[in-house]
Amino acid sequence: MRKNLHFHEVVTESPAEYLKGRQELEGKGYVIEAAVIDGRRGVSGVFNDVPVQMCQFHQVAIMRRYLTLRPKLEVGKERKAIALNLKTATEKTFGELLDLWHQKWHTFLQERTSDKDGVHWQHTHKKIRSAYRSLKTNLPYLFTCQKYPELKIPNTTNSIDGYFSR
Numbered sequence: 456m457r458k459n460l461h462f463h464e465v466v467t468e469s470p471a472e473y474l475k476g477r478q479e480l481e482g483k484g485y486v487i488e489a490a491v492i493d494g495r496r497g498v499s500g501v502f503n504d505v506p507v508q509m510c511q512f513h514q515v516a517i518m519r520r521y522l523t524l525r526p527k528l529e530v531g532k533e534r535k536a537i538a539l540n541l542k543t544a545t546e547k548t549f550g551e552l553l554d555l556w557h558q559k560w561h562t563f564l565q566e567r568t569s570d571k572d573g574v575h576w577q578h579t580h581k582k583i584r585s586a587y588r589s590l591k592t593n594l595p596y597l598f599t600c601q602k603y604p605e606l607k608i609p610n611t612t613n614s615i616d617g618y619f620s621r
Contacts, residue, residue: 461476461480468493469495473492487502488505489506489507489599489606490507491612492596493509494510494513494514494593506599506608509596511542512612513611514589518534518538518590521582521583528583530563531583533556533560537549537553545601546594546602550594564583566578
């Protein structure tokens, strides 16, 4: 039976808190076979000896924060459509879609805006670039559940997130 074995309240989520939880479970004799994480930086390092699945729901939420619910530009609309394919795609197809999108919009993503001083600049489409970078960075962790079917790793952290509503 699948159930949550451990939880504790924290002021701020950090890799140290995850390590503390892991050590507590292992101290009770549990063996960690895989971990499903929400994408917080550094947490995957706590579980670098087991398969790590990034919660697909959290990844879509990250995309939504960067692109809003209703992107106005075509580039954002296409990016959103790709992100929404996350739960039904395979890593190969998702990676190919992501690469095709990036090839199509590469020049757009490289656009720069100069500051008033004419010396400094910044990328014009920072949020869309960040959304792409987030997906590209997390891609190796988004389909771990498909790589290890024998472990029956969930693709989201819903079981623990749902626990908090109690």
